[in-house]
Amino acid sequence: MGSLTEENYIKSIYALSEATGEVYVSELAKKLDVKLPSVNSMVKRLATKKLVAYAPYKGIKLTEKGKKEALAIIRKHRLAELFLVKVMGLGWEEVHDIAEQLEHVNSSRFYERIDELLNSPKFDPHGEPIPDSNGKIHTQKRTSLIDLAEGLTATITAVTEDEKSFLDHLNAKGLQIGDAVTIKKRELFDGSITLQHKSKKEILLTHQVAERIWVEMTVTRS
Amino acid sequence: MGSLTEENYIKSIYALSEATGEVYVSELAKKLDVKLPSVNSMVKRLATKKLVAYAPYKGIKLTEKGKKEALAIIRKHRLAELFLVKVMGLGWEEVHDIAEQLEHVNSSRFYERIDELLNSPKFDPHGEPIPDSNGKIHTQKRTSLIDLAEGLTATITAVTEDEKSFLDHLNAKGLQIGDAVTIKKRELFDGSITLQHKSKKEILLTHQVAERIWVEMTVTRS
DNA sequence: ATAAAATGTTAGATGCCTCTAATATTTTAA
DNA sequence: TTAAAATATTAGAGGCATCTAACATTTTAT
Incomplete structure (x- = not known):
């Protein structure tokens, strides 16, 4: 260490x-x-x-040795962030600084237990992948808001970007992980998107913001 | 800091x-x-x-300043221990070393939230009092196993002593926080105590061990 | 009451991590 | 292609936290 x-x-x-x-x-x-x-x-x-x-x-x-150490720290950081949000109920915009400290905690037991409690998660609350305990990152196709056609409904699962300003922006718009949204309109002109939100409010997002929001398609039954 | x-x-x-x-x-x-x-x-x-x-x-x-800082660290240590046991489900004998690290985390939000989740606890899992956020320790009369008369039933609420060997000893005897025990026999000769445990096993504790176990009397209805 | 034992301090060095000031190399642009 | 700009390195110092070796003080026991 x-x-x-x-x-x-x-x-x-x-x-x-x-x-x-x-x-x-x-x-x-x-x-x-x-x-x-x-x-x-x-x-x-x-x-x-x-x-x-x-x-x-x-x-x-x-070096390989250095990379391995980096991935171990990143794993701890991302597990900590998810833990702070899911188990401790903190806001996604306030967990980064705490995770910066928790990532240096040296206790396999502590992180083993967090991993268990979160059911071996693959992504942190900002949408970043969590390396497994061997340092392997399981990347997986993900869908962003800008990939959805008009009329489709999906659930927000994560966001990229750790920046507080970005997360504050989303909070200000009333968007949270887990929210269901429907694509109301996609502007060809500037790539911005209008969402229909569960709160019944319409929300306008710029392309720049929308591409950083990951969603899971809501399965439509026939 | x-x-x-x-x-x-x-x-x-x-x-x-x-x-x-x-x-x-x-x-x-x-x-x-x-x-x-x-x-x-x-x-x-x-x-x-x-x-x-x-x-x-x-x-x-x-100095007063030093004492205040000490109490702040102790508060964080003890909150962390209780959190690790109650929220994360770790064993009381394995949380000390992790808490030694968590006590240095600098985030009022983190500890505020732990305090909330634990409902502003007064004692850590080893029975040590947790100073409040102003550094004040609310001492309170506690009853030890050796204070109980034969025949009485009580619930274990905490233990003193942080030492792993002591905690391992209790675990080996099958005793856990929250267990109900009845005093079967108090030996005048050496102060040892025989308990009736929920597991129906009888457990013999030396005076030295029993006096370190805090209990809460089970209220007997008339 | 003084010698031995226990305890505490000073001096001087080392490793880690940082800095400023001075110098060197590489890139870029006239 | 050479001067200016950008980037990187070296030299030397300082704070923190530790050490060993040498010395000082206090306690204790004869």
């Missing part, structure tokens, strides 16, 4: 490499809110521990 | 001072499993932060 700081570096390197492939010292410094030399010396330490492969002036890459 | 290490020092100083009044550098070193000079320099740091009062070669005392 590395230190808390080390875990945060590993996690950030993983996240950045998922997003952009290569990871640079400057990006990492920005993400972790530390200065360049701090990153430089930490990356060197991580390299001696064989957690990253690193050559000066070149990008940073996680 | 102090560092994790600082919190552990504060907590240990509080625990030792509860047990013995005065706290000495050597006791603290033993409890925290570090060498004397480490304690010495940390205590000096804590003194400059006004968390402890300290004069060389004299004992260590928490």
